[in-house]
Amino acid sequence: MNTPGRISTAQVKSYLLDLQDRICRALEAEDGAAIFQEDHWSREDLEDSGSGTVLGGGGRTRVFTGGAVFEQAGVNFSHVTGASLPPSATAVRPELSGRSFEALGVSLVVHPENPHVPTSHANVRFLLAEKDGEEPVWWFGGGYDLTPYYPVTEDIIGWHQAARTACRPFGEDVYPRYKEWCDRYFYLKHRNEARGVGGLFFDDLNDWGFERSFEFMRAVGDSYLDAYRPIIRRRKDQPWTERQRQFQLYRRGRYVEFNLVWDRGTLFGLQSGGRTESILMSLPPLVSWKYNWQPEPGSEEAALYACLTPRDWLAGH
């Protein structure tokens, strides 16, 4: 029996495994050709990197490449435990330094082949940090964000409407707060550029109590498909040119830069001795960098850059 406020890792785990299943089935259905390959891994299978803090646990990684729609899709479930939280987790909460931890999450990144279909990312997670003789500290986090190459306003508005709909039962202020956090988080400081057109990001959520915080995490997890699927369907059969493909490969470089330089989730995984191949399945299958490349003013490529300054996409909607 689950008393209100009593934390239940098993309940979170059960939800996350089911979410992974549902998202994988939906992506396979949208793709129409690809089937996820599954790898079960456990901490014991990993070579010790010497710097890892993960002690136990493992994960269920699902990836496919070369689909009809998705060039690569990866949906990870992981559940790891460690003797002490890594620096990426305690940088803003030094009081938790040295606590043991348990971390559960689903994290996914979808890289479509067609440059008209945006890349999307979603993550929901639960952390429990414990110390002998003290109350356990726990929190939920998560969110999703969209990275278009040839942005369509209708798509972006629909994406944000799904996010707002998911947040609304928790208060009118929730969507704007977590939308803004997303804009701040998925930002390439060295480029003065957002990673994409945003969505939701939340972390350290516990002030609603366990039940309600967990409910919110589920609302975010469940709404990812509501947000993304309509965009896939509208764009996946749209023809593209080699020029558009080259632009997509170029812009994917920004995705790599964000994930490897700025993303705390990636750094947490690499620093805590997580499974590198599962963490880096977020990186695109093919990427290009071009020194000092700039889109021609007025081109359809330049249109993307205008969307990479955070704005209120739902103003008037």
Added chain:
Amino acid sequence: MNTPGRISTAQVKSYLLDLQDRICRALEAEDGAAIFQEDHWSREDLEDSGSGTVLGGGGRTRVFTGGAVFEQAGVNFSHVTGASLPPSATAVRPELSGRSFEALGVSLVVHPENPHVPTSHANVRFLLAEKDGEEPVWWFGGGYDLTPYYPVTEDIIGWHQAARTACRPFGEDVYPRYKEWCDRYFYLKHRNEARGVGGLFFDDLNDWGFERSFEFMRAVGDSYLDAYRPIIRRRKDQPWTERQRQFQLYRRGRYVEFNLVWDRGTLFGLQSGGRTESILMSLPPLVSWKYNWQPEPGSEEAALYACLTPRDWLAGH
């Protein structure tokens, strides 16, 4: 007049500009088709990223792509000044935190198209950290390392012999010390894998005094071409297959992972508000990631992995 021990930034700058010239001419000659494009930039031209600590200075960036031999080659000179050293520079020397700085260097990365020609990197740099009422602190750093795809023992031995020859006038212990530092530095902890087959790496060099330390930096800078040119000449006309090309693109992913996750030079540049396009010209023009890919045991690709555990390449030579 330059008294022994008296630091002379002008002298260092003059050497570095000449070194950049010489290396660019040599790479153009080896390529036979490409000509470097040059961009002069100054700090005033850069948008303020908000997190930058660079106040002044600028650089001379030279890059070409699509050469006959080199898919991309970038040779940067930069000279920047800042109000306080960025965190990447003071992590191991917290006593320098808050000092103003002046940093000069040449940094280069060469990505050949032919998978038989290794990627190479070199850097030489000088830092001066000042504080009112205290003695200036200065040091030299630099080195070079080689990243083959289809390693040839003869090439690797020649590379390390050139490094040892450059170090020998400074003591028999210098090559082994800086060779080992290079192995430690160019290491992907999250992969338990060296970036390549190493070379030299040194930093914080000042205990020989200014003149001798500067002389050593010049010996390292000048020997880069001695180390790399013979390898280019032996390998550049060797035919390659599509399979080899794909392996090269895959292995380039490791180069990106190292530079963006672990390289203090890259982080120093991005954190100090340097010119992003000049810093990231180190990234390869085309890169692939493949989830959980492993070379077939006994294949020519597997042979590379055997070289990625640091070893003494000159044992018996």
